[in-house]
Amino acid sequence: MSGDEELARRLAALRETYLAESPRRLAELWTAFARVQNGELAGLDDLCGLLHRLAGSGGSYGLMEVTEQARAGELSAHALKDAQRAPTAAESQELRARIQKLADAFAAAANPE
Secondary structure, X not given: OOHHHHHHHHHHHHHHHHHHOHHHHHHHHHHHHXXXXXXXXXXXXXXXHXXXXXXXXXXXXXXXXXXXXXXXXXXXXXXXXHHOOOOOXXXXXXXXXXXXXXXXXHHHHHOOO
16 A cells, blocks of 8 residues: 555544544534523533634545534624623524534535435
């Protein structure tokens, strides 16, 4: 096996591990979102941090849709955090939609057609 083939194999294994961990990461996101929905502003800190990490790591594994959705969600969450307030119904719906699109992006990456 050539060096390039070995590198490609190792990168594929890392990506597979990353995708296998996505259900846990998504569960953490949904939990943080539920806390925000329940009026816990500290949940915004968690939500921002989780989305920030996914925005950075997604691209490292070639998952640009994960990065894009996480970054958009992070911007929305940061706006709320900076305002130090709970989200309006429309803002909650936007955050929910971003997390769902992130889940969809992980699912598409894990099960390419």
